[in-house]
Amino acid sequence: MTTENTRTYDVIVIGAGPVGENVADRTSAAGLSTVIVESELAGGECSYWACEPSKALLRPALLRADAVHVPGLGHAVRGPLDTEAVLAHRDRMSADWKDDGQVEWIKSAGIDLLRGHGRLAGEREVSVQTPAGHTLRLRARHAVALCTGSRAALPPLPGIENLRPWTSREATSARKPPRRLAVAGAGVVGVEMATAWQALGSRVTLLARGERLLPRMEPFAGELVTERLREAGADVRFNVSVVAAERARDGEVRTTLSDGGELTADEILFATGRAPRSEDVGLDTVGLAPGDWIATDDSLTVTAVPGNWLYAVGDVNRRALFTHQGKYQARIAGAVIGARARGEELDTGRWAPHSSTADTEAVPGVVFTDPEVASVGLTVREAERAGRAVEVVDYEIGHLAGALQYRPDYRGKARVLIDRDRQVVVGATFAGPGVGELLYSATVAITAEVPVERLWHAVPAFPTISEVWLRLLEIRRDS
Incomplete structure (x- = not known):
């Protein structure tokens, strides 16, 4: 040296x-x-093992989920995804790891x-x-x-060094779908990878330690994602975690769960936090x-x-x-x-x-699941913990003409939190197909502290999903 x-x-x-x-x-x-x-x-991580490859895996799955419900198009997209083509697209988006x-x-x-x-x-x-x-x-x-x-932070399970589990890196760079995939973790990585690999042909079992998916977001977001994952064929379980796991000689991963049950899979992804x-x-x-x-x-x-x-x-x-x-x-x-x-x-x-x-006032985030979840600012629970007096305004996005044009069976929900004293938006959560594009307008409203009465003069185009802003303001004014 x-x-x-x-x-x-x-x-x-x-x-x-x-x-x-x-x-x-x-x-x-x-x-x-x-x-x-x-x-x-x-x-870095985003280019090769996180943002870029994960969204490349998810985009075909989410597009098909929308297209299958569009009149005149559904029959053309009901078959399985071309897994080889999806993985090749993932590789291109990751620059082939070069x-x-x-x-x-x-x-x-x-x-x-x-x-x-x-x-x-x-x-x-x-x-x-x-x-x-x-x-x-x-x-x-x-x-x-x-x-x-x-x-990725791995849990302190005995023998985990011999288990060869997936983390977010393996989940976004795998060369083929495992026949059975166990996912431990109910946060963004867990639900996104469960969505992607279920769509690519894996039989996914998603294990949530708590009572719902996406626990840091508004409860309705996790409920909608749970519903769609189950409709897609995933087994979603709550109040359960992995207490022991080993990889057998035949390559199977055999796990013991906190509820006394056992689960066998070909791969296990731990999406249980970051370090x-x-x-x-x-x-x-x-x-x-x-x-x-x-x-x-x-x-x-x-x-x-x-x-x-x-x-x-x-x-x-x-x-x-x-x-x-x-x-x-x-x-x-x-x-x-x-x-x-x-x-x-x-x-x-x-x-x-x-x-x-x-970093504290208005942190936006999108979960690219079916349906998408987008949030910025406070949730109701966070406002309560901070002692903030807020008005909570909800609206079913599926009532909008723009949403029905997006897909006739549109299911989704919007929620905004309005500071009672300052009369400005301090939190927003949207769940539904395509709602990620609503997030910047909410981020601007929160960051710029636009008075609610002034937001009335920001006119959304018809028919678009962004018209949800008008409906939320109408409900708030009429209440």
Whole structure:
């Protein structure tokens, strides 16, 4: 092993996923010399094992679910999906797990890319272990940004290291559908992958530890998803978890459940949460605990490390575990680093470009199941816990002409929460086919604090599903 002399940059970014790329893009555009260190594929989890491949698997399933109910079209789409074609599309959307395009973009943006495992080695210092066994030393004049993301968290089951379970990575990159797939987990990954593989021919058993799917969302969302999964042939079970599992010599996975039952499958997916990728990034060299989530302030600066030089951006700070939120944080962090490098005083007020307020006020998310679920802001339960007085307004989306044009048997529901004192929308949840496209309007309404009376003047086109906004406002005014 050899060690090179120290290379100096203005900014060092550890992690070349969408978050790290966006931080580096902003700092490079600000005239700061920037390097990204990446140990896997440039483009990160989202490009190869999460957002892109999962949506490629889900899109054909959801499109067929809609098309089969459209008059004049249903007979043409009732057969099984072409699994080989769907998986080939998934492979294309994942760039066949090659990062040539991402590397080309990084270079075109004037950013250096170092392949290897990067670790903090003290204040503004990073060591990089390269694939060839060399150790490179890097020093940052202004900032180091940890953009290492998160990974699937496996439950502490005895012998799990020999079980070879699926995580989100295996679930999005599998080469063929398993005949029987057990899914442990009722959150977004669990329900999306159950939807995808059931549609591709697997016999799916979905195990929910609690009483409903999507427990962090409004109850009606999980109820609609449960109904459609069961109609598609999935076995959805509640109040049950895996307490023991082993892979037999014949390859089967044999599980013991908390209710005393047993379940045999060909593969088991654990979709039971995320953990930070911070266990081996040198946190101990700056007084932090390896493996912990990294706390930051609204400028994405690590609060426990003095000197305003260390940033944690994206999943690793646990503020909001979505790719779009991580990219938003990256834009904030890039602006902060650039401003501090120029010696400017930061304005981190509520509407300042240096303040990551959207991580708490209006975090949007879409679950790409049948039906889709889209939400932003507070749920009723969260409002109650926070002591917020809200009006709850519900509407059956299937009553809209635009929804019936979408599919004649449309089933879905919309809910908005209105702050009683300020008379602005503070939460919205939509469940139904195609509702993901409603989410940005709700996000704008919440973020901009548009008065409800002013929303009356935002006229939705007829006949579209977005007309649900008019109906919600009518119900609220007439109540």
